[in-house]
Amino acid sequence: AQTVTQSQPEMSVQEAETVTLSCTYDTSESDYYLFWYKQPPSRQMILVIRQEAYKQQNATENRFSVNFQKAAKSFSLKISDSQLGDAAMYFCAYSKAGTALIFGKGTTLSVSS
Amino acid sequence: GAGVSQSPSNKVTEKGKDVELRCDPISGHTALYWYRQSLGQGLEFLIYFQGNSAPDKSGLPSDRFSAERTGGSVSTLTIQRTQQEDSAVYLCASSFHLGGSYNEQFFGPGTRLTVL
Numbered sequence: 001a002q003t004v005t006q007s008q009p010e011m012s013v014q015e016a017e018t019v020t021l022s023c024t025y026d027t028s029e030s031d032y033y034l035f036w037y038k039q040p041p042s043r044q045m046i047l048v049i050r051q052e053a054y055k056q057q058n059a060t061e062n063r064f065s066v067n068f069q070k071a072a073k074s075f076s077l078k079i080s081d082s083q084l085g086d087a088a089m090y091f092c093a094y095s096k097a098g099t100a101l102i103f104g105k106g107t108t109l110s111v112s113s
Numbered sequence: 114g115a116g117v118s119q120s121p122s123n124k125v126t127e128k129g130k131d132v133e134l135r136c137d138p139i140s141g142h143t144a145l146y147w148y149r150q151s152l153g154q155g156l157e158f159l160i161y162f163q164g165n166s167a168p169d170k171s172g173l174p175s176d177r178f179s180a181e182r183t184g185g186s187v188s189t190l191t192i193q194r195t196q197q198e199d200s201a202v203y204l205c206a207s208s209f210h211l212g213g214s215y216n217e218q219f220f221g222p223g224t225r226l227t228v229l
Binding site for chain 2: 033042043044045046047050052091097098099100101102103104105106
């Protein structure tokens, strides 16, 4: 069975600094997708970034980028130039095409000014 | 356009009562998912509907939980004889399913269920 592990329950960063959230996963599949979701106190899950496993190039979305290491089954999220609005719970997730998401336990990110 | 909506936003019930939670997916989305978010278990998959296919119920924790999707649109998650451990946020997501390719799941705001 596939599993997703986030080993950092809480992280903190100062405004304008960079922070990296860690995620590892376990699967025997070769074709799959990885995601980072953000959940602010409003509870609304927001997709931050996704990575297709068949792509070697790391995904980037503005200030958010990932470090995808397929052999190591590692998928970390880097947030650059952190902003107060980045404070939220971040979930790493895995799925095959057209299947349910498997989530990690989440990392609570706090941002201080 | 309208996103995924869920009702009620919050529900407080007494142990042993039945509850119904509603999800309105994005119009035209063929796939609908229910997840549960609780303090102890994190985010867990419950059930998945795709078009007219039989639903994937593999995540339902007990036979007290059931769900249906009428007319390929609105879905209702029913919890019978609620227990305190059912207290959680229930999230619904929908996507436009194209077989074999990635389809983003769009989430609703969730229903917070509290069982006293």
